[in-house]
Amino acid sequence: QVQMVESGGGLVQAGGSLRLSCATSGRTFSNYGMGWFRQAPGKEREFVAYVGASGVIKLYSDSVKGRFTVSRDNAKNTVDLQMNSLKHEDTALYYCAAHTRGQLLSRIRDDYDYWGQGTQVTVSS
Secondary structure, eight states: OOOEEEEOOEEEETTOOEEEEEEEOSTTGGGOEEEEEEEOTTSOOEEEEEEOTTSOOEEEOTTTTTTEEEEEETTTTEEEEEEOSOOGGGOEEEEEEEEOSTTOOOOOGGGOOEEOOOEEEEEEO
């Protein structure tokens, strides 16, 4: 069983930055594709960013490209999301997720097998 715990959320003014981190248990973390998703009140959970098992391949949603950076540390079993130039519309509950489908580069929520409980990010305008 894989357990995932997000941290680093909080309240920040528009234009500010936050760094989210996701700590993951499991001996095969380095084999997982890792994603970040977010869900705002009344909206569907949406893809934010993906990083492949080696940390080289990355994918971003259009709404965060150029502002957010995803990274991972396979020695520490962590994946981070650096969020800069935050906007009010970035306000959401942010989730990290893991899939065990090898090199699959996915934006699709249902492709992911494990999820954290989420960390709240609130951006004041």
